Amino acid sequence: MSGKDIRNVIVIGGGPAGYTAAVYAARALLEPLVIEGVTWGGQLMLTIKVENFPGYPEGVLGPQMMSDLRTQAERAGAEFLTDDVVSVDLSERPFLVSTGERDYRARTLIIATGAYPRELGLDSELALRGKGVSYCTVCDAAFFRNQEVVVVGGGDSAMEDALYLTRFASKVTLVHRRDEFRAEPIMTARAREAEKIELVTSTVIEEVLGVEEGHVTGVRLRDTKTGETSELAATGLFVAIGHEPNTSLFGDRLEHDEIGYLITKPRSTATGVPGVFAAGDVQDPDFRQAVTAAGTGCMAALEAERFLDAEPHEQTAAT
DSSP, X not given: OOGGGEEEEEEEOOSHHHHHHHHHHHHTTOOOEEEXXXXXXXXXXXXXXXXSSTTXXXXXXXXXXXXXXXXXXXXXXXXXXXXXXXXXXXXXXXXXXXXXXXXXXXXXXXXXXXXXXXXXXXXXXXXXXXXXXXXXXXXHGGGGTTOEEEEEOOSHHHHHHHHHHTTTOSEEEEEOSSSSOOSOHHHHHHHHHOTTEEEEOSEXXXXXXXXXXXXXXXXXXXXXXXXXXXXXXXXXXXXXXXXXXXXXXXXXXXXXXSSOOBOOOTTSOBOSSTTEXXXXXXXXXXXXXXXXXXXXXXXXXXXXXXXXXXXXXXXXXXX
16 A cells, blocks of 8 residues: 555544544644544434534534534545444554445544434334434533423433433423432432422333424333333433443454543543544543534644654655
8 A cells, every 4th residue: 555545644433523623634734534424423413402512602403513514624625435434453553444345544543433322212212302302411401491301310410410400491300210229329319309300210211202293292101010101291301321432443452441432641632552542422421512522623633633743754645
C-alpha cells in the first residue's frame, strides 16, 4: 500500500463527537475520512427537540442539527463514507480499518462510535421513540412541564431521572420489575421522600399506549407476582435501564471499564494505543450530552494533529 493510500485521520462514527472531530481535522488540512455508519447521526436522530446545544436559541430538531454539523465538516474538507466498519486491526500502524468491501489505513484513529440506550424491547416503545418515549431525561424533561410521566428502572440513574423530572412534571411514577431497588439507599430514600414520586415495584411495562394517536398516552403494567394488568395514564416514558457503549469492534485491544466504555488518559482523549483517540459517549458513561461529545471530538482532532506533527515522517494526504 502506497503512502497515498494511507489516511492521516480516520474517524469512526457519525454523531456530535465524530462530526466535530471531522471539522477540526479538516480545518487542519488532515483530509479526514469519516466512516459514519449506515445509521449516521447518533442518538440525536431520535430526540424530540434539542434546546440545550449552544447556537440554537429557538431549539432544533436532532436530525437537522446533525445534518448541519455534517455539512459543516464536509465543507471544511472531510470525506464521508456511509458504511459500517466491520473490523479494526490496531496491532500495527498504520491501523487497518475494514468495511468488508474495502480496507483503509490510518496513521491516527478517532473512535466516536457512541453508545446506545438499553431498550425494553417493545414494538410500541420503538414506534413512539421521540414521541413521548425518551432515553435522555436531561434532554427532554422540560417538554413535560405539568404532565404525568413514567420512569422505568431501578438503579441510581432511574432515581436521578425521577428526581430531576420532579422539577417539571406534576407526577412521576417510577416502575421497577423487582421488589427491591439496585440504587444506593440514599438515592432510594430521596425518591421515596419526594412528594411527586410514586414508586411501583414488582411491575413491568407490557405496552406503551398511544401508537394510534402518534404520541404516548400511557403504559400497560403487569404485576409480576399476581399477573394482574392495569393501565396508567402518562404523556411521557423515560427508559432508564442503562446504556451500552458501541465498543464490540475493539474487544480487549483497548482498555475499557466493566461495562465496556473506553478508558482514556486524564485530561485527554488518548487511549492506551498511541495514535488512537476516543471521543463522545463511547468513553463517557456520566454526562452523555451532545455538547460534551462535541467537546471531546474537538479534543481528539487536536490531539491527533499534535500526534502527527510529532511524527518523524511527513504526512501524506489521501487521494
